[in-house]
Amino acid sequence: MSLHITAAFDSGNINVVDATDPNNIQLEIRKDAGSEHYQWFFFRVSGANGVPLTLRIVNAGGASYPEGWTDYHAAASIDRDYWFRVPTTYEDGELVIRDTPSADAVWYAYFAPYPVERHNNLIADIQNAPGVTLKVLGQTLEGQTMDCLVMGHGPKTIWVTARQHPGETMAEWWMEGFLERLVDPADPVARKLLRDARFHIVPNMNPDGSCRGHLRTNARGINLNREWGKSSPENSPEVHCVLAAMEETGCDLFLDVHGDEGLPYNFIAGAEGVPGWETSDQDRLDAYRGILARLSPDFQTEHGYAPDRPGGAEMTIATHYIYSRFRCLAMTLEMPFKDAANHPEPDQAWSPERCKRLGAANLDAMLEMLGRL
Numbered sequence: 001m002s003l004h005i006t007a008a009f010d011s012g013n014i015n016v017v018d019a020t021d022p023n024n025i026q027l028e029i030r031k032d033a034g035s036e037h038y039q040w041f042f043f044r045v046s047g048a049n050g051v052p053l054t055l056r057i058v059n060a061g062g063a064s065y066p067e068g069w070t071d072y073h074a075a076a077s078i079d080r081d082y083w084f085r086v087p088t089t090y091e092d093g094e095l096v097i098r099d100t101p102s103a104d105a106v107w108y109a110y111f112a113p114y115p116v117e118r119h120n121n122l123i124a125d126i127q128n129a130p131g132v133t134l135k136v137l138g139q140t141l142e143g144q145t146m147d148c149l150v151m152g153h154g155p156k157t158i159w160v161t162a163r164q165h166p167g168e169t170m171a172e173w174w175m176e177g178f179l180e181r182l183v184d185p186a187d188p189v190a191r192k193l194l195r196d197a198r199f200h201i202v203p204n205m206n207p208d209g210s211c212r213g214h215l216r217t218n219a220r221g222i223n224l225n226r227e228w229g230k231s232s233p234e235n236s237p238e239v240h241c242v243l244a245a246m247e248e249t250g251c252d253l254f255l256d257v258h259g260d261e262g263l264p265y266n267f268i269a270g271a272e273g274v275p276g277w278e279t280s281d282q283d284r285l286d287a288y289r290g291i292l293a294r295l296s297p298d299f300q301t302e303h304g305y306a307p308d309r310p311g312g313a314e315m316t317i318a319t320h321y322i323y324s325r326f327r328c329l330a331m332t333l334e335m336p337f338k339d340a341a342n343h344p345e346p347d348q349a350w351s352p353e354r355c356k357r358l359g360a361a362n363l364d365a366m367l368e369m370l371g372r373l
Contacts, residue, residue, distance in 0.1 A: 025055045039068065049101055057094060065262055134148070135149075142208045149179065163210065164225045170259045288329065
C-alpha cells in the first residue's frame with residue numbers, strides 16, 4: 001500500500017504529522033495566514049481503497065470553535081460531487097475520523113468545499129442570463145475580482161452577500177440555489193421580484209481566504225465581518241469596495257449569509273442591539289423569519305443567537321452597520337456545519353443540496369416582504 005495525503009489544491013488545508021500507520025494517521029489544521037484562527041480542513045487521501053483508516057486531527061482542541069466538534073461528522077466524497085458524512089468523534093482534544101474508502105482517492109472536508117473554479121463557473125452561468133450585469137467592484141489583496149451580479153428593475157434595492165468567512169462554504173452553495181432560481185424565467189416569484197426590486201449579489205466576499213483554505217480571514221488575517229464602517233484598501237479592500245457600491249445604490253433589504261460551527265440549526269440574526277432599534281424593525285425581522293420557517297422545514301426560529309442588549313451591538317459587523325447606515329431590514333442568515341437538528345438527514349446531514357434549496361426559498365420570503373420594506 002502506498003498512502004498519500006495532500007492538501008496542495010484550491011481551498012485545501014492540512015499538514016501531515018505522521019501517515020506511516022493507516023490506523024493512526026496524525027494530521028494538523030493550518031492556521032489562517034496572519035491569524036490564530038483555524039478549523040477548516042480539506043484534503044485528499046490516495047492509495048487506501050478498502051483500507052480502514054483512522055485519521056486524527058491532533059490540534060482540533062485548539063481550533064477557533066472547539067464546541068463545533070461535538071456531534072459533528074466529517075464530509076467525504078469519492079467524486080467531489082456527492083458529499084456524505086463519515087463516522088467522526090471528538091476525543092481528548094483530537095478529531096478522529098474513521099472511514100474505509102471505496103475508491104483509490106477520497107476527499108475529506110469540514111464541509112463540502114466550494115472551490116474558486118466553481119465560483120467562476122457560477123459567475124459565467126449567471127452573467128449570461130437575460131437582464132444580468134456582472135460588475136467588478138474591486139480587487140482583493142491578491143488581485144482576485146470582487147464579483148457582483150446585478151439584476152432587476154424595480155424601485156426596491158436588495159443586497160445579498162455571502163462567505164465573508166471563507167470556510168463557511170455552505171454560504172456559497174446557498175448562493176448557487178438563490179441565483180439559479182432568481183434567473184429562471186419560468187419562475188413566477190423570481191419574475192415578479194425582478195420587476196419590483198433591483199438585486200446586487202456578491203456570492204463570495206472573501207476569494208483570497210477561500211483559495212487559501214482559511215476558516216475566517218482574508219489574506220492578511222483580517223476578519224471581514226469586523227471591518228464594516230472601518231474598512232481600508234490596505235487591510236480589507238473586499239468590504240471597502242462593496243460598501244462604496246452600497247453607498248451609491250442605497251439599500252432596502254440586506255441579507256448576509258454565513259455558517260455557524262456550533263449550533264445545529266438554520267436561523268437568522270438581526271440588528272436588535274443597534275441604537276435606534278424600533279418595534280417596527282423587530283416586526284419586520286420576525287415577519288421574515290416566520291415566513292421562511294413556514295416555507296422551509298429546514299429553517300426554524302426557536303434556536304439562534306441571543307439578541308444583543310439595547311445599544312450593545314458590535315457595530316463593525318455587516319448586519320449591524322448596514323441597519324444603522326440605511327435603516328433597512330438587515331439580517332445574518334446562519335447555517336450549520338453539522339445537521340439541522342430540527343429536521344435531520346443522517347447520510348449527508350446539512351448538505352450542498354439543502355443549502356441550495358434554502359437559498360431558493362428565500363426568494364418567496366423576499367417577495368412577501370417587499371411591501372413592508
